[in-house]
Amino acid sequence: MAGLINEEDLATVRERSRIEDVIGSYVTLRRSGGGSLTGLCPFHDERTPSFHVTPARGFFHCFGCGEGGDVISFVQKINHVSFAEAVEFLADRVGLQLRYSDGGGQRVEPGLRLRILEANQLAAEFFSGHLLAPSGLPGRQFLDGRGFDKDAAEHFGIGFAPTGGRELGQHLRSRGFSDDELVKAGLVRENGWDFFQGRVLWPIRDAGRSVLGFGARKIFDDDRMPAKYLNTPETIVYKKSTVLYGLDLARGNIAKKNQAVVVEGYTDVMACHLAGVDTAVASCGTAFGDDHARMLQRLLGTGDVSGGEVIFTFDGDAAGQAAALKVFKGDQNFLAQTYVAVEPGGLDPCDLRIQQGEAALRELVGRRVPLYQFVMRNVLAGYDLDRVDGRLAALRAAAPLVSSIRDESLVLGYVRELAKWLGMDPEEVRREVKVTVQRRSRTAERRPEQEEALPIPEPRPGLPVPDPRDRRLEAERGTLRLIVRAPETFTADWNGLVADDFTHPAYRALFESVLSAADGAGQWTQRILHARPDPVLEQLVVSLAVEPVLRDPTEAYAREYAAQLRVQGLSRKIAGLKSKLQRTNPLDDQQAYNRMFATLVNLEKERKELLALATGPAL
Template sequence: MAGRIRDEDVAEVRSRARIDEVVGSHVALRNAGSGSLKGLCPFHDEKTPSFQVTPARGFYYCFGCGEGGDVITFLQKVENLSFAEAVQQLADRVGVQLRYTDGQGPGPAPGLRLRVLAANKAAEEFFAEQLTSPDALAARQFLASRGFDRDAAEHFGIGYAPRDGRALSRHLQGRGFNEQELVRAGLVRERGGFDFFQGRLLWPIRDAGSSVLGFGGRRLYDDDRMPAKYLNTPETPVYKKSQVLYGLDLARTQIGKKGQAVVVEGYTDVMAAHLSGVDTAVASCGTAFGDDHARMLQRLMGGTDAFHGEVVFTFDGDAAGQAAALKVFKGDQHFIAQTYVAVEPSGLDPCDLRLQHGDAAVRELVGRRVPLYRFVMSNVLSQHDLDRADGRLQALRAAAPLVSSIRDTALVGGYARELAGLLGMDVEEVRAELARARRAPQPVRGGRADRDPAPEPEEGEEQRPPGTPMPPADDPRLDVERETLQLVVQRPDLFDAELGGLTPEHFTHPAYAGLLVAMRTALSREGGADWVGDVRAATDDPTVDQVAVALAVQPLRRPDPDQRYADMHVARVQLLAAGRRIADLKSRLQRTNPVEQTTRYNQMFTTLLELEAHRKELQVRSIGATD
């Protein structure tokens, strides 16, 4: 078993990695006041932002779905990483050299991700230099034939892999990289030590922060032993093809500003779009555009009303393009933004369109976009003979489920009239068919109903015990309990070692009672400077852990609480608990016969008098009075 990362190194990574920067590379964040940032949650679909980040405390929390944690937790969940992988990635990012406890075998190579990224960067520079060499004539000719000059090549970092099968390997090993690192980076093949890319034109694929994750290479020579026209870096510690988009480093800022993303089909199409002024263009790399890509774009667009954002797909007008549009339609539930299709009737892709008709033609292509639903609906109608009555009826029945499934219900009426016009049918007949389609049970498009069953949780995966529910944030009966614990979480300096005398019995919700137990456990241990971290470490209940995070992130009702304010809240919690005890005791007194059970009755009555006196004291303290 490999060694475990040392606790002090994990703490160092957590303290150095700024949560606003890490989250901000995945989610568009906006200032929410009181030192907090807000954005659309990356873990569930929502129209208005309920995802909150508090940089000063190092936590995030979504008040919509209940996901929360620190910078390590966020990276684990958003990139589907293990704890160790997330720590390693952050360590590479902030320059922390990780150390491992002794295990039965060697631990992961420290800094592997950092070495892979460094090797990719050095490879990018090498390939770019090779593009000007005599050996790269075919590469330069290809670029020229596609309308790209030297400035364009430099702007996109395009390079050339020499036909010499070991040129890159020799160069990088001369720069201090060993063969195993180059193999792990996908730059050198494991068998034979040959360069992965040979005799190909190369595009560097970068993340939003401009780090080079991998490369895409185009075939140039007929005698290339790899028959595929395009060849991409294999899966590596930093390159996951389902999680990268070519051009994202150039388009990310504009996607956020304009609330628009244009999805094209290839590297040259991205280049043509950007050079034509469509600076929100991206493309998937070596795989079809998928769910992870959709979620990535949705998060980048952000905004308080993401229905005003749009994702535009460019497809050819042929059968393949129509099939691609239908595939996107099936996954359209992943977009909150409106989804559009831009089709060039001549069948030209953006690169050829720019080459033959200029930059304006590419901009006009995007400008002529039509709603995805309308494109798909027209495609469905074209498969039926609309000159025949039975053909029109069949077309209506085929199109009705599509129109009735439109997410923006305000558009349904307009599409009903449009569909009636296309079919030459009475609009009321079309509306009646749409109503029948809405009533009919339909499988959820792209949802759980037409997917494989949910996988069983993996070993070690956090699950919330069914007996420990999350306390509802909007329950006014829990306001005092919640606000008091929030003060303890965020301002422990206002409380003594006994937490003002609070006990779990003072709290009605089991999660809040559990949080107080965790606080007392944390106080009994020799903790460090991270109070919230100590509290989270003191509980095995994931619900209590999430409550601690939520209370750490949510702004205090009073930004600058003092000792008196904290004492008032403690007294209010105790006052409510005293009221519950008094009510319970009165109920028991009513059920007790004072003649037959005199001693028991007198004991309870004495206790009641003591409780009433204590309640009066708490009432005075709860309003901040001293007398």
């Protein structure tokens, strides 16, 4: 990897790069008093010039938005590149070969960046011209089918690559470009054929409207390239992880509105802009990543967490949900709030504009929901919220999402919202979120070598072994202890107990063995074990048979334990029914709502009756 840029070369770049010439290629400058130049600021919208350039000092400053600096910082800001990339850009511009410390040597041959940008610009003009030629009819028909007319094609610079396969290379060679330059620009292949053939093309520009590369769409069935979309290969100016289609058109609007809309395709960007959503951009041939996020954050240019928003238009299918989760994991790159806009019918922005009009597209963006909410909803959809264990599992899956919310003032609101979706007590949800935060904090404090030293438990086959010290399962264990040691204290139907009264898999399995062994012959414990041979059950029966009981087994004692266990089961049913009622709109199905409410009343009555019996020592 190359080292630091030589200090003498850095000074030479600053000396040779006249700030008025560099900025003048982006901004129209006019002379004003005091030896300065003025123009409209490229970093914010204005009607009265407040952007000043002072050539004698080599600085620029905008009195409207406060942006300022030297020629290098201007290139950094306008093209959204690093310091080193800005220096390399200016070095190419003045024909200087940079030297690097630590033996890094030359990174890019002098002037190659500018030559590639020039070739790309000529290629864009060549393609747009061929779209209007008779041979470009298939391209025009494709655009027309997507709802785009000639004015739209000109506005976005859409082009068409001829089907011959050598026309672009011949054209650019006639303009003085070598085969080596065209290959390094990604316009021509090493075998001499044009990289793009018989496709509709979109020029991909940076914020300064320099053409960095192209995106091409397949329109012929006999196209030799199987991919529907084909992008310029990686070059010294085109890196797909750091470019966004539509950035040249959306940059000013993003800064003005503090909003960026991220869509998935080139036609989606076009549809959004034509519908008035003029902050739309799209990643090019790759998923939206961390570099894209940082680029948008610089465009939004606000340190206020509530001062901007980034809206993603994912599909509602599994792929869209996966993409949303990926973005969520990188959400910390944003200072702005992140949202999701999903069309219920699954239409992308381009199809939505065609089928329902431009107003529907604007409404789609207006109906955005927070990214956290979208991701949490999809996480909860994977659990059975009608079951107690399902709700608990869903809560534990969603708690990390809530605990990672950057704006602490929003956490309490999301806790309440999550509690509503789950049909749970907000305080219970808050406690689980708090536990997640504490767990994450402990993990972060642990050194890497400590993490590596932690043993990784291997999954055990068969039934899990219950913890005899788990107080939440005390009634289940105590009841089974009585059944194993004194079955005669129970009625023939085991005091009304059923398998669902036991929540631990081993305890449930043991009670099912008890039901199967009730009518058999032989010793009681042996009959239980024969009903379902299992090493965990054998160990459990032996443990229960020798554990002490709190008092002498009696029928009253058995009734107390069984009643307590049935109360716990009824409480779970009641909690599940309340959760379902909370998640049900009575206006949607009044009869179903009334039936659930009547069931709830009966369960509460039965629970109250059992509570009078459940006065045993485990309470």
